[in-house]
Amino acid sequence: xxxxxxxxxxxxxxxxxxxxxxxxxxxxxxxxxxxxxxxxxxxxxxxxxxxxxxxxxxxxxxxxxxxxxxxxxxxxxxxxxxxxxxxxxxxxxxxxxxxxxxxxxxxxxxxxxxxxxxxxxxxxxxxxxxxxxxxxxxxxxxxxxxxxxxxxxxxxxxxxxxxxxxxxxxxxxxxxxxxxxxxxxxxxxxxxxxxxxxxxxxxxxxxxxxxxxxxxxxxxxxxxxxxxxxxxxxxxxxxxxxxxxxxxxxxxxxxxxxxxxxxxxxxxxxxxxxxxxxxxxxxxxxxxxxxxxxxxxxxxxxxxxxxxxxxxxxxxxxxxxxxxxxxxxxxxxxxxxxxxxxxxxxxxxxxxxxxxxxxxxxxxxxxxxxxxxxxxxxxxxxxxxxxxxxxxxxxxxxxxxxxxxxxxxxxxxxxxxxxxxxxxxxxxxxxxxxxxxxxxxxxxxxxxxxxxxxxxxxxxxxxxxxx
Amino acid sequence: xxxxxxxxxxxxxxxxxxxxxxxxxxxxxxxxxxxxxxxxxxxxxxxxxxxxxxxxxxxxxxxxxxxxxxxxxxxxxxxxxxxxxxxxxxxxxxxxxxxxxxxxxxxxxxxxxxxxxxxxxxxxxxxxxxxxxxxxxxxxxxxxxxxxxxxxxxxxxxxxxxxxxxxxxxxxxxxxxxxxxxxxxxxxxxxxxxxxxxxxxxxxxxxxxxxxxxxxxxxxxxxxxxxxxxxxxxxxxxxxxxxxxxxxxxxxxxxxxxxxxxxxxxxxxxxxxxxxxxxxxxxxxxxxxxxxxxxxxxxxxxxxxxxxxxxxxxxxxxxxxxxxxxxxxxxxxxxxxxxxxxxxxxxxxxxxxxxxxxxxxxxxxxxxxxxxxxxxxxxxxxxxxxxxxxxxxxxxxxxxxxxxxxxxxxxxxxxxxxxxxxxxxxxxxxxxxxxxxxxxxxxxxxxxxxxxxxxxxxxxxxxxxxxxxxxxxx
Numbered sequence: 001x002x003x004x005x006x007x008x009x010x011x012x013x014x015x016x017x018x019x020x021x022x023x024x025x026x027x028x029x030x031x032x033x034x035x036x037x038x039x040x041x042x043x044x045x046x047x048x049x050x051x052x053x054x055x056x057x058x059x060x061x062x063x064x065x066x067x068x069x070x071x072x073x074x075x076x077x078x079x080x081x082x083x084x085x086x087x088x089x090x091x092x093x094x095x096x097x098x099x100x101x102x103x104x105x106x107x108x109x110x111x112x113x114x115x116x117x118x119x120x121x122x123x124x125x126x127x128x129x130x131x132x133x134x135x136x137x138x139x140x141x142x143x144x145x146x147x148x149x150x151x152x153x154x155x156x157x158x159x160x161x162x163x164x165x166x167x168x169x170x171x172x173x174x175x176x177x178x179x180x181x182x183x184x185x186x187x188x189x190x191x192x193x194x195x196x197x198x199x200x201x202x203x204x205x206x207x208x209x210x211x212x213x214x215x216x217x218x219x220x221x222x223x224x225x226x227x228x229x230x231x232x233x234x235x236x237x238x239x240x241x242x243x244x245x246x247x248x249x250x251x252x253x254x255x256x257x258x259x260x261x262x263x264x265x266x267x268x269x270x271x272x273x274x275x276x277x278x279x280x281x282x283x284x285x286x287x288x289x290x291x292x293x294x295x296x297x298x299x300x301x302x303x304x305x306x307x308x309x310x311x312x313x314x315x316x317x318x319x320x321x322x323x324x325x326x327x328x329x330x331x332x333x334x335x336x337x338x339x340x341x342x343x344x345x346x347x348x349x350x351x352x353x354x355x356x357x358x359x360x361x362x363x364x365x366x367x368x369x370x371x372x373x374x375x376x377x378x379x380x381x382x383x384x385x386x387x388x389x390x391x392x393x394x395x396x397x398x399x400x401x402x403x404x405x406x407x408x409x410x411x412x413x414x415x416x417x418x419x420x421x422x423x424x425x426x427x428x429x430x431x432x433x434x435x436x437x438x439x440x441x442x443x444x445x446x447x448x449x450x451x452x453x454x455x456x457x458x459x460x461x462x463x464x465x466x467x
Numbered sequence: 468x469x470x471x472x473x474x475x476x477x478x479x480x481x482x483x484x485x486x487x488x489x490x491x492x493x494x495x496x497x498x499x500x501x502x503x504x505x506x507x508x509x510x511x512x513x514x515x516x517x518x519x520x521x522x523x524x525x526x527x528x529x530x531x532x533x534x535x536x537x538x539x540x541x542x543x544x545x546x547x548x549x550x551x552x553x554x555x556x557x558x559x560x561x562x563x564x565x566x567x568x569x570x571x572x573x574x575x576x577x578x579x580x581x582x583x584x585x586x587x588x589x590x591x592x593x594x595x596x597x598x599x600x601x602x603x604x605x606x607x608x609x610x611x612x613x614x615x616x617x618x619x620x621x622x623x624x625x626x627x628x629x630x631x632x633x634x635x636x637x638x639x640x641x642x643x644x645x646x647x648x649x650x651x652x653x654x655x656x657x658x659x660x661x662x663x664x665x666x667x668x669x670x671x672x673x674x675x676x677x678x679x680x681x682x683x684x685x686x687x688x689x690x691x692x693x694x695x696x697x698x699x700x701x702x703x704x705x706x707x708x709x710x711x712x713x714x715x716x717x718x719x720x721x722x723x724x725x726x727x728x729x730x731x732x733x734x735x736x737x738x739x740x741x742x743x744x745x746x747x748x749x750x751x752x753x754x755x756x757x758x759x760x761x762x763x764x765x766x767x768x769x770x771x772x773x774x775x776x777x778x779x780x781x782x783x784x785x786x787x788x789x790x791x792x793x794x795x796x797x798x799x800x801x802x803x804x805x806x807x808x809x810x811x812x813x814x815x816x817x818x819x820x821x822x823x824x825x826x827x828x829x830x831x832x833x834x835x836x837x838x839x840x841x842x843x844x845x846x847x848x849x850x851x852x853x854x855x856x857x858x859x860x861x862x863x864x865x866x867x868x869x870x871x872x873x874x875x876x877x878x879x880x881x882x883x884x885x886x887x888x889x890x891x892x893x894x895x896x897x898x899x900x901x902x903x904x905x906x907x908x909x910x911x912x913x914x915x916x917x918x919x920x921x922x923x924x925x926x927x928x929x930x931x932x933x934x935x936x937x938x939x940x941x
Contacts, residue, residue: 317530367604372600372604373596373597373599373600373601374597374600374601382637382641385638385641386641386644386645389641389642389645390645393642393645396638396642399638399641399642400638403634403635403637403638404631404634406634407627407630407631407634410626410627410630411627414623414626418611418619418623421608421611421612422611422612422618422619423619457527457528458528459528459529459530462530
């Protein structure tokens, strides 16, 4: 509850601060202070009661320990995002306070998605999450690509929301309730599954797959991620995506009992396989790092979907580790990328000699995304695939495919390392558009250290799951 | 506790070396740390096998059942001894090689050493996998930054090859983990996994491919000659001297105990492949003109014999292979030291452009000739002990295989003596003249190796004592 209410209030505060504060830097400081407060507030909620006790809302929103932990992860990731990319957000356009406000609203939407108990809240959460994103995508008003991406995202997003509504309506028709637990109870006795219910579930599956950009519903992702201002791509690819995956799990976990059978796993396994293949193979051919990261985020979503395949404790632990390490690594890479002149692989040439600290941190991020041991990314992938293997070991082909895709991903991730360390810089143009501050490499290294810490000792995170 | 030190000393020294920003300090840190590791290890080696002091365990990831657990057994003793002995020698031998960004070079070497130690000590499957990769990553950077012209492509090929192998192993680990009786990654739980014959075969191959790529066994060897050639020679010493032993060691520590039936059943195929590789690599070595490639292929041949001997699963083959792990490791490092010196002095690696080095460098020649004899496993050298036992083991398994494998001794003599003759004897070529005899540090490093070659060739008992009771084979 803390997350939803405080982030919504913070959003309002940010909007007003845009009226009174003219200095962009000050606005960033206010936003950073608010997000730090927000993450502390979500942390306080972990082992204790929420600050806001609203018993009437129980039927609508019910926060589990798991949801709270994910909330903490999202806010921590956002904190790092604000700190690392604050200056880039200021450079996007004139309405800096509004951008921050919109991002706080996105967090409020994420908060709802982590705790919804009613299909209407799911719809509301998804809308609160995505509508600010349409605006953020189009934030560069003078840039045609940004406008196009925004429009595309809006049209596709509206379409998928329509599908989601249709699904919710069909389920309501079959089950007579929007409440997840009621639907779950009724579904246990309703065999064979009701036709309308089945159709509704499939529509929900499709629309959620759209939100997490799983293939074959991924077509909007590369264009939108590429067109949006780089700083906001970072936000969309990490915090929003993790929230959507968790909502995906929550939606299908308790309520869709009859569907849990082998048929469900066939569907999801096809979804995962397509996502992994499309994401990885297309990423190999990209020349722009930004676009490569867009495709790689598709493939990363494929790994996170293993939790939806498995629905077990392993999968949940995995999402916690995966969500944090993936978000931190991607935010880190994007924070460097959004400062760079040339966002192709060549732009990274010789970075290690000029900025050894930044290059080291980037190496850790890339290793984590590729799933090399000692990083959180490895343990994340490990947990996800273990979750799949623990729930149904007859899908060996899927696990082998997933792991081979990880090997493919090494190819395109390592191109960044190769450029930074092994290639010399040819042109004289500076690497970065704006001079980087002295604190920036140190902050990046702190984030990298955090990723390694998760990779070595995930207990510091997982212990909170079992209070 | 001592076991932890074996990993921690090089790890911390590596970080210190990188942080020091000075090549001179990094070199001293490296030498001191590797000697300290050797000191600790020699202390540990006196403890008899199976003793409590040779195991260490601490809870790591509780919810997964993974422990930070280390164990030093017979083959582990040989492998760690090889690592601890080799690194000081490598550091001494390449003391004067000025590398650009030297502190990073020495630091990464030390990190690789920590990874290798971890692989040889880990007694927990997940931990083993961690170190397996940890050893790979510094090597990848070492090859790619300081290597030859084609370094980026070649080391990337090497990385992808080994990474694909390790992820296959990872699939095996995850699946077997699900079948362990107590959901744990410990060596013991993995050996207790009950598998049907068909499952054993499937998982056997998942693990074996990872190890076979590392060794490398024909036909998975194609990364190796390129990687050895393009890497800086100092790194090649680590790659060929120690890192390939990871594959052999993993077969002994993990593959045989987990899949006893499958490994016996598949022994025929593995031995055939290994022996094909031995003959194939020896024949190619004869045709090589580049010294580095020649030694690379000779290494494939030697490793092939070791793999074949291991898979015979009899005592002789097993003991021979373990002894040979050590002998081959130091011998080949010696050869690389000579190559490194020649390359630095003359700037060429082609035998056709070299010749008559003996006239200017008599000391180097004498040491090299002893190394060459060891490479063809002449009696009284350490390699003879291992090879003799291994051929005996292979002979017990199959006479036919032994006959074909023995050809490798003849072929080995052809290319090794050819190498000695073309580079050190004959008329000196004007293009690639060597100016003086090897400097003190090279002579010291080579002498240490030569002393070990002869000492263990005459009196190998200390090594056999280290192996102790035969546990892996039956």
